[in-house]
Structures are given as C-alpha cells and as structure tokens.
Amino acid sequence: MSETDTVFVFSPTESTWKSSNQFPIPNRGMNFGDGLFETMVFDGEQIRFFEFHLDRLRMGIRILGITAPEVYSSDLEKWVKNRYAGQKLRIRWNLFRAGSGKYTPELNHACQTLHIQEFTPAPMVKKKAAFSEKVTLFSSPWSRCKTLSALPYVMAAQERVAGKLDELILLDYRGKVAEASSSNIFWRRGKKVFTPSLSCGAIEGVGRRAIIEKLGRLIEQGEFTSNELLRADQVWVSNVTGVSYLEKIDSMEFSTEALPYLFEIFD
Template identity: 45%
Template sequence: MNEIETIYQKSSSSGTWFCEDYIKLPNRATSYGDGLFETMVWSQDNIRFFEKHLKRLSEGMEFLGMDASMINSEELISLLKKTIPGERKRIRWTVFRAGAGKYTPEESAVIQLLQIAPATVVSEIKRYTDVSRNVQLFANPWSKYKTLNALPYIIANKEKSERGLDEMILLDHRGYISEASIANIFWVKSGTYFTPALTCGCIDGVSRQVLIDYLNSSEIPLEVGEFKLDELHTAEQVVVTNSSGVSYLERFKDRMFSTKPIEFLKLIFD
C-alpha cells in the first residue's frame, strides 16, 4: 500500500474537488512556501477535533492575507464521507496561495490539496530521548501555525535518525523547552502538568489545545510557561502529543520516567 492513496485538489477557479496527483509548476507552495497545512485523523466518518483544526487554519490564512472564505468545511466532510466511509485515515489538508508574483503576493485566492493515507499509529513508548544539537526555535507571530516551511523539523528528525534516538527535544534560542521533533510536550510533577508557552516557539498543536482544555475543565493543575531543561530531570512522566495520539518518553539522559498509561489520555485520543 502506498503511503498516499489518493490526492484531491481544488483550484482557486474550480467549484469542486477533483482527483489529481500532480500540481502545476511553478506555484507559490514550491517557490516560497506560501501556505499552511493541517494533519488530521479521519475516524467514524468525521475529522477528530475538526473545529480546532479549522480554527487554526482559518486564523493562519487571515494572518497570511489569504481568503479564508474559500474554505468550505461541509464540502470537505461530504467528500470524505463519499470517498472513505467508515474508514480510519490520515488526512493532510494543504492550503497555499494561488497566482504568481515573487515575494509580494498578487492575490489572496488559494489552492487546496487533500492527501489521504493510512492512519498513522504512534509508538506508545519512546525509549531514548535527547536534545537537538542542530535546531533552535524562534517565536514569531506565525510560529504557532503549521506553515509549509518545515525545515527545523526536517533537520531535527534527520538528526534524531542519525543518533539512533526515538524522540528529540527542541529548545528555543534562549534555552527554554519548546517541543518535540513532531509533537508538543507535557510533563507531570506531583500531580501538576507543565507545557511550554507559545512564546517558546512551539506550534499551537490541536492535541495540545485539547489536552489544555481538558486539564482546565477538570481542574487538574496546569502550568503553561517558559521552562529550562532542568525541569525534565525532576519530572515523573513526560508525554508528547500530536494529531496521531500520545507517546510516553521512557528516558531522558540518565532520568527514567514512568510509562504507565494515563487513563484520561486514552479516552481523549482513542
């Protein structure tokens, strides 16, 4: 089975989605990374946490000056219900600016791509973790969105593979914990959950938002802030979250963590 089974696209001029596995070149996605994407889970004939994905995408489009009114969420769900009813799939929704121009965009219309692939199963336990030697993140007004410039994560994951690690922790340029190689990070100490603030350059992950909402609504202590790496040396559990689910870190340097599943996480991300 191919990693990507089906690709749909919708141009700025077409009224409906059509199945096509190539895009016209040049375009502003490949030339300038002028776009955004959302990676989502399709299950039980719906996109998990879809409203949060839609909100983040729409806010990112507005920040970049793209026409968010071109997004039709009901049409998207209808397409997926007809195409993959009852299945569990990984959906990547890419939105990039249409038209020409160089660094200065000439229009706000967008082209959309849907990549439908087998659902990703994350490793429940990641045994070996270290800090990236090559990547430092910088907070800016767009760092919380998933833009088409993913070079920091490509470099981090290449380093992770070369060093034989299961996970990589990324710091910001000041030395504060930011996130994992493709996920947000949380840790637990004495019943309190901790996670980096967006000021540390991390992506405002949908799973991060869902977990923060759950902790707050359940009145479970949570601290969102700027934390140095020493925090992990006294943590009891460390989890990383992304659209595919939750993984538990077992070891960071000489520190061992509990990998006992947290029951409410299983309920949230099942």
C-alpha cells in the same frame, strides 16, 4: 490504499475536491513555503478535532493574508465521510497562496490540495529521547501555525535519525523547552501537568489544545528550562495521532504508565 498519497485538488468553481496527481509548477507553496497545512485523522466516521483544525487554519490565513472563504464553511469532513466511511486515514490538507511571482505576492486567493494515506497511530512508548543540539526555535506571529516552510522540523528529523533516537526535544533561542520534533510536549510532576507556552515558538497543536481543555486548572503553561523538565515523574509528546510516553531522556528515566484521561481524549 497504498502508502502513496491519493491526491485531490480543490476546485473553487465547482466547490468540490477532484482527483488529481498534477498541479501547476512553479507555485508559491513550492517556491516560498507560502502557505499552511493541517495533518488530520479520520476515524471512519469523523475527522478528529476537526473544529480545532479549522480554527488553526483560519488563524493562519488571517496572519498570512490569504483569502480562502471556503475554509469558513468547510464541507470537507462530509466529503471525506461520503468517500471513505469506515476507513482510518491520515489526511494532509495543504493550503497555499495562488500564483507564482517573486517574494511579493501577485494574488492572495488560495490553492488547496488533499493528500490521503492509511492511518498509523502514534507508538505508546518512545524509548530514547534527547535534546536537540542543532535546531533552535524562535517565536513569531506565525510560529504557532503549521506553515509549509517547516525546515526546523526537517532538520530536527534528520538529527533524530542520525542520533538513533525515537524523539528529539527542541529548545527556543533562550534555552527554554519548546516542543518535540513533530509533537507538543507535556510532563507531569505529582498531579500537576506542565507544557511550554507558545511564546517559546511551539506550534499550537490540536492535540495540545484538546489536552489543555480536558485538564483545565491541572495544567500550567509557562517558560521552562530543560532541568525543570528533567525533574518530572512522567513525560509525553502528543499530536493529532495520539500520545507517546518518553521512557528515557538522555540518562533520565520516566514512568510510561498510561494515563486514563489522555486515552479518553484520543480514543
């Protein structure tokens, strides 16, 4: 498989995915970012945290008012396994409102596409990180979802590249730590682990959920300043592809020793 996406489109009349490199233009995903996406990892046997992905997608379509009954009885994992057993893949599942129109939707049912690539795991260590000076996040009813209108993360990625950084940390409009440029963020001080509350505008990551469920009472969610983060012994970012430890934020250095309980989650 090349780096170019292999694309499939969901056929609601046949209730299956069909190979395609074309899709009607214009559409609401392109025009307004009126939809959602999930980035998933297939390990050769199953989609990692698939039920968590479904939960977030179902939450998103409820919030956006999109009708997609097939999401509630999805055979996607079985379909992927039948076609790609034994391969490690990165799968992007786009779901957006059908029709075109202007801001006011003409329809509410969903169009869906799959984009499939070879999987590349997260790097174990990201050596150089900093706080964003250009991107500020705001909480909204849909900020916890992965919406197609992902401009803050596009701008953050540009800032990260321009600064020759491996990671960028985003704050909310009040100066509270929210997340990283494409991941949720965690830090450890002693035995206690901390992560920002979703009230700070962070996406409700599936890796974040897995870590929170694993650590239970050892983890504290809250609204924290950058100074509180910088007092940590260890900092890491996570998404569905895995965990990366941050070696340095600005001039502050942190431990990058791997934590066994995190390895167990993403193994």
